[in-house]
Amino acid sequence: MPVLWLSLIVIAISVAVFAFGRQRALSASGGDSRGLHSLPVYYGANALMKAIFPAFGLLILWSLAQPLIIQNSISGMIPESALAEDANIGLVMSEVRRTADGLDYAIDGGFIDEATAENPNADVVGITQTLRDAGQIVTSEITQPILRAAQAYREMSTTMSLLMTFAVLIVALAGGGWGAMQSSRDFRARNVVEQGVLAILIAAASVAILTTIGIILSLVFNTVEFFRLYPAADFFTLLEWAPSFSGRGGASSLGILPLLWGTIYISIVALLVAVPIGLFAAIYLSEYATARVRGIAKPLLEILAGIPTIVYGLFALLTIGPLLMSVFGEDGTGWMGGGRSVMTAGIAMGIMLIPFVSSLSDDIINAVPQSLRDGSYGLGATRSETIKQVVLPAALPGIVGAILLAASRAIGETMIVVLGAGAAARLSLNPFEAMTTVTAKIVSQLTGDSDFASPEALVAFALGISLFVLTLGLNVFALYIVRKYREQYE
């Protein structure tokens, strides 16, 4: 692990310059730290900071850039003829990478020697066989151009890694040395170190931004790729979802509408379960319950929110499904063909959302000023009249916001629908029929065997971006409503 070793060396350098910088500062003031501008430790920290951050920054940037640079120069080496059958540079490149990794592994394991691995005219069939024997995954016969590319790949990687090692070490030493040299009586080490710390804090805060950018970029790039292979109009308007399996021939129909319908239908069922129960629970907890009852019932309900969704998925699949089957299945009303259905997933999701609805509504109902309640009681209204005619109307915007947040949760929920809703995309009104959702299909398209570059896999990113936009829109809108509502009573 050269990167690990490199990191350790950089850390060692940093520790050394820390000690050196501190020592220099102390000797500059004749061993009396009171003569210095800052505490001695800051002079050390200044040197350490200057050694470690540029070096690690370079290391990270280089590690990110190196594969891109190598990929660009290698992909030029692969002739058009080799591309013809596969028709995709990405696939060929992953083949190249696999072969290169395989060669590395085979050399480590002593299956072939360095010379054979670097021989551009080596026997391709023989090498393929050797790699297979060495336990490497080689999908097809390695062709001559791929082998050459792989060899070039290895060579470039080695050279660039070596270069990187030198560059990083030089940066660490130079930075650390400069920092240590700065140590003098009047150098304002503390201020410099604090600037550095502030920079770290800012960097940490921007991780959130980077995450969002990462999400958007990864979704957008792959979606664009998908729309290059598959018409966007079809994706948004087709009423059918029928991905073909590669190799069987025939084009896939990848329409989002049936999935969207399944998503929305299941979310509606979930909200029909969660909203009345959650809302009445919130009303009781905030308006009727004594402090004791509230202190017991509220945390108990919130346990439901802490249970992982996989548990609800299993509960849907193994408990709710069979239960519904016994009532609505063949032995009962006959509406239900199998345990997985919109109802199965919807009920489980509804149970999951109860505490979500109830605690949000509870907060919102509590924000309604007491003076409004007093006004109503003062007119001789009963509690329920006050709640129904004064408190709830006043809290309505907030409650709508809470329900929208719950809806966004329901739409983005994955495990419950993967286990409870079924796999067939259907446009039907029967809630006892199996349907599938956007999230469930993202999982199935990306975990199947289909190739990442195929439209059947890339469609998951288009689904992902639709999901992201939908939930983000709901959230922003809901948070806006809730914030407006809170401002009204502040």
Add this chain to the structure above:
Amino acid sequence: MTDASMPSATPETRHKVSLVTPDARTQKRKAAEKRFRMYGIAGIATGLIFLVVLLVTIVSSGMGAFQQTFINVPVYLDAAKLDKNGNRDIDEIKKVSTFGYTPLIQDALLQQVRDAGIETPLEKRGDMKALISASAAAQVRDTVIENPDLIGQTVDFRILASSRVDGYLKGRVLREDVARDKNIDATHLDIVDALVPLGVMQKTFNLAFITGSDASESRAESAGIGVAMIGSLFMMLVVLVLSLPIGVAASIYLEEFAPKNRITDIIEVNIANLAAVPSIVFGILGLAVFIQFMHLPQSAPLVGGLVLTLMTLPTIIISTRASLKAVPPSIRDAALGVGASKMQAVFHHVLPLAAPGILTGTIIGLAQALGETAPLLLIGMVGFIASNAPDGIASGLLDPNSAMPAQIYEWAKRADPAYYERAWGGIIILLGFLISMNTIAVILRRRFERRW
């Protein structure tokens, strides 16, 4: 100003009625009040009933996974089959595959059945296959390879019974169902019924479920969650090591140093919205960035940890900021007043005071991450059968593994109902972890809660 006709213009009967005897309308309203109150109680009761049903289902369906049926059988390790040349050469013994051991075990069990005098039409060695786990041969083989001197002796083994037998003893497999089952017959169950009182078959506590690894589809009886637990552990390590410092640093910046401007606003809105992004989207991010772009290994706990870190960060930032905000400004003023820099005031005074709150928030964030499944599906942490525990930290982080919730999902997908029991059992263990983490968080909060 006043309407002249108003005084006593409305001869409402209600005014004449005494307060002590409520009129009909008031009674109706009181009834409505009671009804409404009942709806509230019903709402809470329904929620609590769901909770109870859920917990009872989990416990009643999952406890079985902690018990397993074993067969105590003396196996004659026939030298003629296991070591044909008789030189006890370990390399030659290793060449004998599990297929060489299976007949020995089946013979041994058949012998037991005969010795016990059980009347059964099953007289062939192969008939015993249905009773014995497919993993038994591997167990015997491992023992022999570890200690080749046992060859030629008769050794007592405690081997796993097949999952059908186990299911029969746990009441999951019923005699009626067996008719359609090609793996086992009613006659086998007769043998089981006869062997149980003799102590040959025993249902006992199954440590292997907690410590073991996943098994192939046909060997439900030997699957365990232990390796997935280690996968989860490594992921949580990554999450803790990354999200705590980053989250605290980000919160300190936003709460203490950030100027009130557009960029800060954007970061804040961003964090609030990230907290509500569906977890599956983080899985897509992990797949595209960490695996496709950075070429980090698939199914690795490192990647899982990175994805969960990004997912947990907003939670940790939100709770950390709340604890920083709870430290009164007077503390900062006091530090600044004795000449500390703002940075020193924050790191020497504010941060230590906020630490319990930060820790509580972090533990709750970790608990959330521990139960998360969807993103792990996309980075390939399911469908992989981790057979060995990792050797060290590097291998723990980089070697393919599963995670507890992903393992549970994997079991739930399998066709054999024996795996459902294990899925519920896995949930008991997972919930055990979550409950302990949340309890620690609550205790921390109670213990260190400070009122200013």
Add this chain to the structure above:
Amino acid sequence: MNDMRIVERDVDTNNVKISAKGVQVYYGDTHAIKDVDVEIQDKTVTAFIGPSGCGKSTFLRCINRMNDTIDVARVTGDIRIDGEDIYDPRVDPVQLRAKVGMVFQKPNPFPKSIYDNVSYGPRIHGLARNKAELDDIVEKSLRRAAIWDEVKDRLDAPGTGLSGGQQQRLCIARAVATEPEVLLMDEPCSALDPIATAQVEELIDELRRNYSVVIVTHSMQQAARVSQKTAFFHLGNLVEYGETGHIFTNPTDPRTESYITGRIG
């Protein structure tokens, strides 16, 4: 107590509407009202004055049992309206509050239209048989609260959009719409500017024709301007009760005198 004499002397002038005997109020461990006896007359404005925290508002809230909505509050003693014990377990506080209206310190219109604010009480108590009757009640109430001319063109506008003084008169209209017999006012002008205060005070004087009005106020001038009877509360005790003019010019109790002359409070 010596102030009892004054009460007895005044009884003959008007009918007694509310009579309280030995009222004690506890908020948790705090003894907020200590053994208060008072008789409030019909068609009279009675002012409760006293320093902050003296219990005047608390006592006011006993008269329509608003203290019931506070969990820790406990009321003992005997309060009668028209001879009926309002703390009798058979009495429904809802019915009581329809008979004893209340106006609060801070204007608290519901976030609904002006019309809905006023019609709320009549609707929950079923005072109107149809829309026309309801319209009628709303108009009469708004007229009685002297705000009709200002809002008649925008009855559908939200009540929260009115100015402070208008909001408070809307709340008075809302209270009188249920045809109460007693109107309790808890510092109704404290959140208002002087002009709005004058309007409300004028209104209170008008309301005396139909109701027994009890007003809690911080301002002695206000008490002097609007009330016929005044009760002075101090530290939970009713110190002195009598004709307003008498209390302000010739207080019997030294504490009352100190308060009026500005030495306590």
